[in-house]
Amino acid sequence: MNAHLVLALVLVVPFATVSSSAAHEEDVRALREEIAALRSDVEALRMSLVDPSPGLSSIRLPEAISFAGTSVPLDRWDVAERLEREFFLALAERAQVILWLKRSARYFPYIEERLAAAGLPDDLKYVAVVESSLLPAAYSSAHASGIWQFIPDTGRRYGLRVAAAWDDRRDPERSTSAALAYLKDLHARFGDWPLALAAYNAGEGRVGGAMRSQRVSTYYQLALPTETERYVFRILAAKLILDEPARYGLGVPLEERYAPHATEVVTVPVTGSLPVQDLAAAAGSFYREIRVLNPAIVGDRLPEGSYDVRIPTGAETRLVAMLPRLKRAAATSDAPRVEYRVKRGDTLEGIARRFGVSVDALKSGNRTARRPHIYPGDRLIIERVGAPAR
Numbered sequence: 001m002n003a004h005l006v007l008a009l010v011l012v013v014p015f016a017t018v019s020s021s022a023a024h025e026e027d028v029r030a031l032r033e034e035i036a037a038l039r040s041d042v043e044a045l046r047m048s049l050v051d052p053s054p055g056l057s058s059i060r061l062p063e064a065i066s067f068a069g070t071s072v073p074l075d076r077w078d079v080a081e082r083l084e085r086e087f088f089l090a091l092a093e094r095a096q097v098i099l100w101l102k103r104s105a106r107y108f109p110y111i112e113e114r115l116a117a118a119g120l121p122d123d124l125k126y127v128a129v130v131e132s133s134l135l136p137a138a139y140s141s142a143h144a145s146g147i148w149q150f151i152p153d154t155g156r157r158y159g160l161r162v163a164a165a166w167d168d169r170r171d172p173e174r175s176t177s178a179a180l181a182y183l184k185d186l187h188a189r190f191g192d193w194p195l196a197l198a199a200y201n202a203g204e205g206r207v208g209g210a211m212r213s214q215r216v217s218t219y220y221q222l223a224l225p226t227e228t229e230r231y232v233f234r235i236l237a238a239k240l241i242l243d244e245p246a247r248y249g250l251g252v253p254l255e256e257r258y259a260p261h262a263t264e265v266v267t268v269p270v271t272g273s274l275p276v277q278d279l280a281a282a283a284g285s286f287y288r289e290i291r292v293l294n295p296a297i298v299g300d301r302l303p304e305g306s307y308d309v310r311i312p313t314g315a316e317t318r319l320v321a322m323l324p325r326l327k328r329a330a331a332t333s334d335a336p337r338v339e340y341r342v343k344r345g346d347t348l349e350g351i352a353r354r355f356g357v358s359v360d361a362l363k364s365g366n367r368t369a370r371r372p373h374i375y376p377g378d379r380l381i382i383e384r385v386g387a388p389a390r
Contacts, residue, residue, distance in 0.1 A: 056091060059248060067236055068121035068193040079220050086230060086237040096133065097241055097250050103134035104242060105257030107147065111176055118180050126238045127183070127197065128176075130231070136170050136295035143349070145169040146295075148179035158182050161296075165303050165356035170295040194219035194232050202228040263293055263310040266319050271327055274302045278329060282322035283311040299356015342378040355382050 061084060065072040074080045090097060111125045131149040132138035144151050146169035152162045158178035160168035168174040186196035189204060198219050199207040210222055219232060245251050268279065276297060280290040291297055293310040311319055340351065348369055352359045362369045368378045 056088065059088075059091070061087060062240070065236065065240065067239065068123045070193060072236060073220060076220065082230070082233050083236055086233040087240060090234070090237045090241055091248055091250075094250060097245070098252055100129055100133060100238070100242060101245055101250065101252045102257045104129070105254070106260050107134050107172055109260065110173060114176050114180055118184065120180055120184060121193065123239055124180070124183060124193075126235050126242065127179070127200065129238045129242065130234045136172055146175045147172055148175045150175060150178065154182065164352065164358040164361070165299045165301060166296050166305075166307065167298050168296055170298075172295070174296070192218065197232050197235060198222070198224060198228050201231040261293055261310070262313040264313050264316045265308050265310055266316055268302070268307045268309045268319075268323065269327065270302050270304055270307065272304060274326060274329070276300050276302065278326060279309065282326050283315040283319040285312055285315060298353050301356055303356075338382045340380045340382055342374050342376055342380065344376045346374065346376075348374060351380065351382075357382060 061074070061080065063074075065074060065083075072079065072083070074083070107128065108125055111128065112122060115122055115124055128134060128147045132147045134147055136147055137145075138147065138149065139145050140149060142151060145155075145167060148169070150158075150160065150169040152169075155162050155169045155175075155178065158181050160174060160178050162169060168178075183196060183200060186199045186204065187193060190196050190199060190207070195207060195211075195218070202225060207222070207224070207228075210224055211217065214222060216222055223229070241248055241250065266283075268274070276290055277287045277300070279302070280287050283290070287300075289312065290309070293312070338355065340355070342351070348359050348362055352362055359369075362380060362382065365382070366380050368374060369380060374380075
């Protein structure tokens, strides 16, 4: 039983048994007032259980909303209802919104700078919030990755390196440049930001085909797959909430938001195969820190090539001095063969990412991996990146 109810009963029962002749009139009145207050508390508690977010029902959408310089047609009942759905669902996930706010301080400054330089609307930064919750390692079942959720082919089309051991889609800065170029192209094709965003989510062909078959010219008139129909409204909701979080009881002080990482970039040439832990040690850092600062690193080794690596500020001199030694170590590394037992929940794609190899490499070296499915206990032999053929 709830504590308020118990307390109310404890007070009510003695009151019922108090002899009127023994109780002073003032004491009786005070006791009645206390019981009335407790009843009010109990009713408030009951109502809070009905509405787990007290005050949410009193919140209203602004009377006028614009996105990327264009008004949202809230006078259309279906538009207002679709926006309210995403708006209130987002507000109900208060913990998630607080994390959006905290992460936005880390990533928005760079995104805003690049948007301004490209002459694009500042509101486009909210696309990254809806795509990934601003998590660089976000990965979807459609094989989209990074804060802008590029699929491999589109990422490569816009200049991103997508390989087994290094994936630029996961790099916030490189993927931002690619995403803005893609969004600019979509806007040039559709001439409208809501349509461009729908195409970013569903693909240019699907949106263009729907417009032709349905003979409509605006996003708000289109019937699209459910995810895409909700997509633009989710972005609008994110903008409304993150623009004025305090208005909705979600203010986070600036000093409590996540600061951008303090880093500097060093170009690291690799001949052979370089273990990430060796790179970290050369920079006076550690494996996890280098992986966090460089989400584009997918496996534990960098294969032959040249890499712009982010390291903690102040470590550049040390790492540059160590580059010749790292080069020699990488050139002589034999990148040993690894035996791996499949665990529950594993996928070929996930195992490939973990070990920095391609799915095709797993299949070519393992008959088990060529079956339609892998199962817990299956044995895979993995040739680590840079390993000599055996």
